Amino acid sequence: MPDPRALHIRSTTSKLTLADRWDHILARVGWRRNGHRVAPGLYQLGRPSHDSPVFVTANYTLSFDALRSALSGIDGYLLVLDTNGINVWCAAGKGSFGTDELVHRIEASRLRDTVRHRKLIVPQLGAPGVAAHLVKKRSGFKVEYGPVLAADLPEYLQTRKATPQMRQVHFPLGDRAVLIPVELRSVLVLVAIAVFGLRLVIADAPAISDATFLAAVLAGTVAFPILLPWLPTRDFSSKGFILGGVVALAFVAASLWNPTRPALWLQAVDALTLVLIASSITAFLALNFTGSTTFTSRSGVRREMFSYIPVMAWMAGVGVASGVALYFV
Amino acid sequence: MIAASTLNTLEYDPDLCIGCAMCVVVCPHAVFAMNDRVARFARPDDCMECGACQLNCPTAAITVNAGVGCASAMMFAALRGKKQSAATCG
Numbered sequence: 001m002p003d004p005r006a007l008h009i010r011s012t013t014s015k016l017t018l019a020d021r022w023d024h025i026l027a028r029v030g031w032r033r034n035g036h037r038v039a040p041g042l043y044q045l046g047r048p049s050h051d052s053p054v055f056v057t058a059n060y061t062l063s064f065d066a067l068r069s070a071l072s073g074i075d076g077y078l079l080v081l082d083t084n085g086i087n088v089w090c091a092a093g094k095g096s097f098g099t100d101e102l103v104h105r106i107e108a109s110r111l112r113d114t115v116r117h118r119k120l121i122v123p124q125l126g127a128p129g130v131a132a133h134l135v136k137k138r139s140g141f142k143v144e145y146g147p148v149l150a151a152d153l154p155e156y157l158q159t160r161k162a163t164p165q166m167r168q169v170h171f172p173l174g175d176r177a178v179l180i181p182v183e184l185r186s187v188l189v190l191v192a193i194a195v196f197g198l199r200l201v202i203a204d205a206p207a208i209s210d211a212t213f214l215a216a217v218l219a220g221t222v223a224f225p226i227l228l229p230w231l232p233t234r235d236f237s238s239k240g241f242i243l244g245g246v247v248a249l250a251f252v253a254a255s256l257w258n259p260t261r262p263a264l265w266l267q268a269v270d271a272l273t274l275v276l277i278a279s280s281i282t283a284f285l286a287l288n289f290t291g292s293t294t295f296t297s298r299s300g301v302r303r304e305m306f307s308y309i310p311v312m313a314w315m316a317g318v319g320v321a322s323g324v325a326l327y328f329v
Numbered sequence: 330m331i332a333a334s335t336l337n338t339l340e341y342d343p344d345l346c347i348g349c350a351m352c353v354v355v356c357p358h359a360v361f362a363m364n365d366r367v368a369r370f371a372r373p374d375d376c377m378e379c380g381a382c383q384l385n386c387p388t389a390a391i392t393v394n395a396g397v398g399c400a401s402a403m404m405f406a407a408l409r410g411k412k413q414s415a416a417t418c419g
Contacts, residue, residue: 093379093397127355127381128395145354162354169357236400291399295358297337297378298396298403305400 009114012043014072016065023061030182036061040082042109043068046075050116053157055146056102057123058083058091067123070150074157077114081105092129099131103138111141121146121153124167171294176225179292183221187285191217208260209274209323212251216278219247220285225292236286236296237308244282248275266329269322276319280312287312330392333360333373338394339382343367345390352382352391 027036040059045068054077057067064080081101083091091097102122106112122130124145132143147156147166156162195210224231224243231239252271261267287308290296333339339360346367353361353368361382362371368390380395 090397092381124355125357127385128379129384131384132351133385133387148357164359167354167357168359287400291397291401293398295375295377296398297376298398299337299378299394301398301400302403305403 008041008109009077010039010041010043012045012068012078014045014068014070014074016069020061020065024065027062028178028181030185034085037085038064038080040080040105042111042114043078043080044076045071045078046073048075048077050114052076052115053121054079054111054115054119055121055153056081056126058086058088058097060085060087060091063087066150067153070153074154077111079105079109079111079120088123089125089128092126095129097126098129099134099138102130102135106139106141118142119144123150124148124162125169169294171228173226175294176228179225180222183225183285183289183292187217187221208251208255212248212274212278213281215247215251216244216281217285219243219278220282220289223247224282224286224289228289228293235304235308236290237283237304237312240283240286241279243286244279245275247282248278251278266326269326273319273323273326276315277323280316280319283308284312331370333370333376336374337376337378338392339373339376339378340392341368341370342390343369345388347388349387351385351387355381355385357381 023036026032038059038061052075055067055071056079057063059080059082064078067078081091081097082105083096083101086094086096088097102120106120118141120135120141120143122132122143122145125148127145130143132145135141135143144160145162146153147162148169149166152162152166156166191214194213198210220240220243224240227243228239231243233239233242252274255271256267259267261270287301287304290301290304330340330342333341341361348363348366348368350363350368353359353363357379358372358375358377360370360372360376361368363369376393377398378393378395380393382391383389383393383395
C-alpha cells in the first residue's frame with residue numbers, strides 16, 4: 001500500500017467534537033452560510049486497505065460530518081467533492097456535485113493508486129448531478145448509489161442493497177423544525193423594515209396591527225413548517241392563506257372584547273384589513289418555503305406563483321388601502 | 330412517449346427501456362417501479378423534477394424539464410432578469 005502522505009490523503013475520524021457540533025448549530029441558524037466547508041479531496045477513515053469502500057460526499061460540514069459519524073467502526077475512504085460548501089442534494093441540483101467534478105476529483109486524488117477496486121458509493125441524492133454510466137466511461141469507476149441518509153449506510157453495507165424505504169425521501173417533523181431558524185433569519189430584516197416603516201407612516205397605528213402582522217410572520221416561518229402536512233389543500237399558498245387567516249381571526253376575536261372603533265362597521269373594516277394583510281403575508285412566506293422542502297417541482301411552483309402571487313398582491317393592496325382609509329376616518 | 334402526469338414535465342418512452350432499473354434506484358419519490366423487464370410509472374404525480382432519472386438513464390428513455398421547485402429562487406431570477414440557475418442558493 002502506498003504511503004498516504006505521498007498521495008495527499010488526509011485523515012479523519014467518525015467522532016464529532018464540540019467544535020463540530022458548534023459549527024452545526026451555526027450552520028442551522030444560517031450564520032455565514034457559505035462558511036461551513038471542509039477541504040475537498042481524499043480522506044481516510046479508520047485504517048482502510050486498498051479493498052476498502054470509497055464514499056463520495058460534498059464539502060459542506062453537515063454532509064461530511066453526517067457521513068463520517070455514520071461510519072463509526074468502518075474503515076474506508078471519503079472522497080470529498082468541491083461543492084462550494086453546499087450540501088449533496090442542492091449541489092447535485094446545480095451540477096457542482098456532478099459528473100465533471102467527480103471525474104476530476106478521482107484524477108486529482110489519484111484514487112486509482114489508492115484502491116484496487118473500481119467502485120464508488122455515491123449518495124442517492126447526488127444522482128441529479130451524476131450520470132453513473134458517464135462516470136464509468138470517463139473514469140472506469142462504477143457508481144453505486146447508496147441510501148438517501150448516511151445513517152442507513154451500516155445496514156446498506158451488509159448487503160450492498162438499499163431497501164425501498166432507504167431510497168425514499170421523507171420530510172418528518174424534525175427535518176422541518178430544524179429549518180425554522182434559517183426561515184426566521186431570512187425574514188428578520190424585512191420585518192424590522194416593515195414595522196419601522198409602518199411607524200414612520202402611521203405613528204399611532206394600533207398595537208393590535210403590529211401584533212397581528214408579527215403573528216402572521218411567525219405563522220409563515222415557524223408554524224407553517226411544523227403544520228405543513230396537516231394544513232388542508234395541496235398548494236403552499238392556499239395553505240398559507242388559511243393559516244394566516246386563522247391567526248388574524250384570532251386577533252380580530254380578541255379585539256372584539258376591547259373595541260377600538262366607535263361604530264360596528266368601522267370595527268368590521270378594521271378586522272377585514274387585518275385578515276387581508278395577515279393572510280397574504282403568511283401565504284407569501286408559505287410559498288417561499290417551497291424551496292426548503294423535499295418534494296416540490298419547478299413546474300408546480302411556477303404554476304402556483306402565477307395563480308397566487310396576483311391574489312396575494314391584491315389582498316395586501318386592498319388591506320393596506322382600507323387601513324390607510326381607516327386612519328383618516 | 331408517455332407523459333407522466335398533468336402536474337409535471339416527466340415523460341418516458343418504454344420502447345427505449347433496457348431494464349437497468351437506474352430510474353427506480355435514483356428516484357427519491359418512488360415514481361418508477363420495475364414491470365418484469367422494463368420500468369413503468371408507479372407514482373408519477375409525485376415527481377419533483379429533480380432530473381436524476383433523466384441523467385442516469387443510459388438510453389435517454391426519460392425526459393423531464395429538471396429544475397428546483399423554489400419560489401424565492403424564481404422570484405430573484407425574475408427580478409434580476411437572469412436564469413434561475415444563476416440565482417439560487419447553491
